[in-house]
Amino acid sequence: MKPLKYLISGAIFAAGLVAGAPIFSEEVTVTLWSRADRSGPMRAGNIVMAADQLNNFLEAAGSDTRVKLELIETNAKGFDADSLDLLKAHSVGDTPDIIVAAHEWIGAFVEAGLAANLEEHIQANPDLYGDIIPQLWNSVKYKGERYGIPQDSEVRMFFLNNDMLREAGKSEEFIASLPEEVNAGNFTMADFCDLAAEVKNSGAAEIGFVHRPNIGPDFQMAMASFGIDLYNEDEAKLQITRSGLVNYYTWLADCVEKGALPADMTTYSWDSVHAAFRGEQALSKFHGIWNLGPQLEAFGIDPLDADAYFNKITWINAPAGEKGGEPKNLSHPIVYIVADTPNKDLAAMIVGLASQPIPNTRHAVGTNHTPINNSQAAMPEFVTQGWGLVAGVPLLEYAEFMPNHSRIGQYNAITFQGVQAVETGEMDPEEAAEFVIEELETELGDDLIILD
Amino acid sequence: MLNKQGQRQITNALVFLGPACVFLVVLLVIPIIVDLVVAFTDMEQTIIVTELTTEQFRKIVRPNEDALLGFELRGSFYRALAKTAVFVFFTLTIFNITFGLLLALTTTALPDWLGGTFRAIWLLPRMSPSVVYALLWIWVVDPTERGLLNQILVNVFGTEPVNMFLDQPMALIVVANGFIGASIGMLILTSSIRSIPEHLFHAARVDGAGSLSIVRHIVLPALRWPLSYITVFQALALMVSFEYIFLIMGPARSTMTMAMLAYTKTLAPQIGSGQYAYGAAITLILIVFGTVVALVLYRLANMRSLLANPKIEVQ
Numbered sequence: 001m002k003p004l005k006y007l008i009s010g011a012i013f014a015a016g017l018v019a020g021a022p023i024f025s026e027e028v029t030v031t032l033w034s035r036a037d038r039s040g041p042m043r044a045g046n047i048v049m050a051a052d053q054l055n056n057f058l059e060a061a062g063s064d065t066r067v068k069l070e071l072i073e074t075n076a077k078g079f080d081a082d083s084l085d086l087l088k089a090h091s092v093g094d095t096p097d098i099i100v101a102a103h104e105w106i107g108a109f110v111e112a113g114l115a116a117n118l119e120e121h122i123q124a125n126p127d128l129y130g131d132i133i134p135q136l137w138n139s140v141k142y143k144g145e146r147y148g149i150p151q152d153s154e155v156r157m158f159f160l161n162n163d164m165l166r167e168a169g170k171s172e173e174f175i176a177s178l179p180e181e182v183n184a185g186n187f188t189m190a191d192f193c194d195l196a197a198e199v200k201n202s203g204a205a206e207i208g209f210v211h212r213p214n215i216g217p218d219f220q221m222a223m224a225s226f227g228i229d230l231y232n233e234d235e236a237k238l239q240i241t242r243s244g245l246v247n248y249y250t251w252l253a254d255c256v257e258k259g260a261l262p263a264d265m266t267t268y269s270w271d272s273v274h275a276a277f278r279g280e281q282a283l284s285k286f287h288g289i290w291n292l293g294p295q296l297e298a299f300g301i302d303p304l305d306a307d308a309y310f311n312k313i314t315w316i317n318a319p320a321g322e323k324g325g326e327p328k329n330l331s332h333p334i335v336y337i338v339a340d341t342p343n344k345d346l347a348a349m350i351v352g353l354a355s356q357p358i359p360n361t362r363h364a365v366g367t368n369h370t371p372i373n374n375s376q377a378a379m380p381e382f383v384t385q386g387w388g389l390v391a392g393v394p395l396l397e398y399a400e401f402m403p404n405h406s407r408i409g410q411y412n413a414i415t416f417q418g419v420q421a422v423e424t425g426e427m428d429p430e431e432a433a434e435f436v437i438e439e440l441e442t443e444l445g446d447d448l449i450i451l452d
Numbered sequence: 453m454l455n456k457q458g459q460r461q462i463t464n465a466l467v468f469l470g471p472a473c474v475f476l477v478v479l480l481v482i483p484i485i486v487d488l489v490v491a492f493t494d495m496e497q498t499i500i501v502t503e504l505t506t507e508q509f510r511k512i513v514r515p516n517e518d519a520l521l522g523f524e525l526r527g528s529f530y531r532a533l534a535k536t537a538v539f540v541f542f543t544l545t546i547f548n549i550t551f552g553l554l555l556a557l558t559t560t561a562l563p564d565w566l567g568g569t570f571r572a573i574w575l576l577p578r579m580s581p582s583v584v585y586a587l588l589w590i591w592v593v594d595p596t597e598r599g600l601l602n603q604i605l606v607n608v609f610g611t612e613p614v615n616m617f618l619d620q621p622m623a624l625i626v627v628a629n630g631f632i633g634a635s636i637g638m639l640i641l642t643s644s645i646r647s648i649p650e651h652l653f654h655a656a657r658v659d660g661a662g663s664l665s666i667v668r669h670i671v672l673p674a675l676r677w678p679l680s681y682i683t684v685f686q687a688l689a690l691m692v693s694f695e696y697i698f699l700i701m702g703p704a705r706s707t708m709t710m711a712m713l714a715y716t717k718t719l720a721p722q723i724g725s726g727q728y729a730y731g732a733a734i735t736l737i738l739i740v741f742g743t744v745v746a747l748v749l750y751r752l753a754n755m756r757s758l759l760a761n762p763k764i765e766v767q
Contacts, residue, residue, distance in 0.1 A: 081721035087497045112498045214702070215723060264595060264618035267704055406497070413716075413724020420705045424618060439528065442511045443727070 025064040030343050030350065033072045033089075033096035035082040039290060042363035043100045043151055043334060044071060050353035054346075067346060072096055079334075080215075080409050083108065090114045090339075097347040099337040103139040106147050107236075108406035109337060115147040116340040121348045122146055128352035131373040139333045139401045143236055148335035149351050152360070152369035155395040156221055156288040156330055157315040158192065158209070159295070164283045165314075167204035175314060182316045183398075185324045189225055189251050192284075192319050196260035199283045208260030209284035210276045213268040215416040218286050220402055221330035223248050223415065226321035230411070231403030232449055238403060238411050240440060241451040242433055245415075247321055249422045249429035256423050266420045286318075288332075290368040292388040306387040315391070317398050329399040331370075364389065370396065407447050414439045484739060490732035497726040508733035528713070529734075533741070536709040538622060539629075539697075540690040547630025548686045549679065552637020557667060559638070560645045571642065577632045586699030589628045593617065621706040625697050629690070637682050644678045645671055680753035687749060691742050710738045 030051065034044035051069040058065055076082035079102035086099060090112060101109070109115035118140075122129050132150060140148035162175050181187035196208030212218050220230060228244035231237075255261035262268070268276075277285035278298035285291070293303075301308045317327035336351045338344050353359075357373045364371045365381045370389050376382055377390060402408055418436040421427040427435065440448050491508055493501040513523040525533070555574060559567035577585050592600040595615035602613040616624045648670065656666050694711040701707045703716050703723045716723045718731030725731075750756070 077721040081725075084497055084726045087726070088499050091499045108497055112500075264615055267617040267702065269590075409726065410724040416723075417705060424706065426705060435527065438526070442526070443730070 025066060027066050027068050028343060028346060029068045029070050030098065030347050031070045031072055031096040032098045033074065033086055034100040035079065036073050036075050040152070040334065040363060040367050040369070042366060044073065046354040046359040046363060047098060047336070047350060049359060050350045053353050054350055067350070079105070087112055087114070095339050095341055097339055097341050097343045098351060099339060100151065101335060101337055103148065103333045103335045104402040104404055104408045106140060106142050106335070106337065106404040107408070110142045110147055111406050114339055116338045116344045116348070117145055117147060118149065118338060118348060119145045125352055128355065131357070131375050132355070133372060133374055135396070136333060136372055139331070139404070140335050142404050148337045149355050150372045151334045151336050151355070152364060153331050153333045153372060154288050154290060154369050155392040155399060156218060157317060157395060158284050158286050159277060159291065160284045160314040160316065161205070161277070161280060162312055162314055164199050164204040164280070168199040168202040178314055179316050182319045182327050185320045185326060187319050188323055188325070189222070189319045189321050190254065193251065193255040193258060193260045196255070196283050197258040200259055205281065205283040207262060207276055207282035208255070209286060210262070210268070210273050210282045211265060211286040213266055213270060213273055215412050217330050217332040217402055219416060219419060220412065221318045221328055224328040224330065224400055225318045226251065227325070231405065235449070236405065237447055237449050238405055238407060238444060239449045239451055240437065242437060243452055245418070245433040245436060246429050249418055249432045251321070252419060253422045253429050256425070261423070263423055263425060265423055289370065289388065289392045292368045304384065306391070309388070315395065317395055327398050329395050331396060331399040331401060333401070405447070407444050410443050411440065414443065487732045487735050487739065490729050491736045493729050495729040499728060508729045511730060512733060512737065532708055532710045532713045535622070535707065536691060536711070539626060539709055540687055542626045543629050543633055543690050544683065544687055546626070548633040548637050549682060551630065551634040552682065553641055553675070553679070555634060555638040556641035556645055557671065560642055561663070571638060574635050574638055578635045582695055583699060585632070586696055589624070589700050593624060617701070621701055621704060625701060625707050628696050628700055629693065632696070633686060633690070636686065640678050640682060641675055644675050648674045677758045680755055680758060683753060684746060684749045684755065688742055688746055691745065692738065710734065714738065
């Protein structure tokens, strides 16, 4: 019975291997899920380095445990698509330990049993998290508890090309006073639209202003300007107001009507949107602070020369919808999420190490994102290279976050349909608002509150 | 125990019908069953099913007491159905059939090498990767003066640049799909023309028939069945086609056909997707419409007699 003999000896050998393994050392594989993204390679890179750091600590402590970091680099087109892929992977048991995600997906991740509650971990490690800008914690909360660690933050703005304003006959005083006028609520969204149309009609610009061509946070920022409060935190439900929506769509329709905004904006490619502003065709672009780097390059400005940049470009918040109202900003942090797996304690420690000022500054300054720790602003890299980020921080005063609700993706998609409909002239603002509310009610059902 | 002939018949059936049956079951029957089941669940982002429900269909219809069944489709779906009908009708009639026929007729009338060259050129769009093909179209109709179409319009005809994305989106996707669709018709019809016995052409010439008469009395009657086949097959293919629409137009409302709607609600990136059960319900409606259209066309084109047993026994 030779085969049986082989089988038995094989089994004994295998059992010996399994039992003997801990004697050599214990290697714990921690998996990291991160989307390949040019705008933030260090989001994953910092985790990899933090794992090395942790191994150094473990070695020094004489521990036999080692962390082996396995990177799952996905190629989804954006954070929404990536999160959907992740949810599917989670459902079939392929749950990674650490996730790089856009914060608004936290709600969906908690509901799916994917994200671990980090409240205890954060409170037990004040030395790791004590310096994080308090406001940023709001972006990782779901029903009052923290399920992630902010990885970066950002501000969004309307960029205006000062040269074009000058060419259109605007005075230096006017240009210099714009940010203040916006913040005081004197310069409204409608005024912005008129200004863009005026500059375009004067011949100083070919296009008034451009916004993103696809679904994204900029639109929520504009909606907030028109008084739409997206989220009811107490009930954890999304909200909409009919009147706010009509005002918002009316503004877009007026901008198109006046020639300030191209009617086919939503069919632009991202490249065309970038080219319109960086190629000095458009007076203004509605986007975020990470545009700074490419703009410096496109306009041929020395990256260390803040004065030259601000002589050319003005930043303003999204102006208020009505005179005397409040301007708005929207920060859209990317966050680290620790999954509820057996490795969660170790994974949380790695995330904690990756969130320290030095690694985070490496990401923030390199990719033009605002920092997560208060102390980072005083670091040499920030002072010399990060002047743009320092300049962006005051805009954060008006910043809100997208709701961490599992259906925010659908909400954004439906309200964007209304944007397409009014800009292309398919519907008037009332019709669009009516249509959007019907779609929202149908798709979101009980998750939506209609305020008026 | 089967005799030898019986065994052989079974083997033959397996060998000849087996692959087709496997293909049908794996690619058609199973997906339809899966779609049917998913449409009656609450499957969303996590792909976990917690209950069986008709909720998805309640999203598609709304109550209307005047309607026949007490409910009607919601506006978005009427719109999507209308857009699907326009897209399928024009792509099919203008390109897949008429243009395909014209190409077949003209390229077979040319000397072989020249006809073959033209056919090869018309096959290029089908052979090139869809993303490349879509990118070329995006460049051709670019609304600025960088676009090929606008360069021609502005520089040759001296007209204003046009913006097809905004003003003629449906025409754009009809033409882009049509250029590809025409080649299938061209291939099938060419081979049908080639299979017409050559002596018929010579006899017609001897009888004094001109080229047009030959086309009218000899070629077209021979193309009836292939044309019926192309009509039914391509109508169904176009109903569910969204690849080029998505690549060229993105999730634009102006070209949101039923197939696009199902795609954007389920798997498309960055546009509120992940509603798998909802998308399955939309697809189910598309399957029902497709079946109805297929049956009607089948009847109109009298496909039964095409598929009937031959009158001559072939042994």
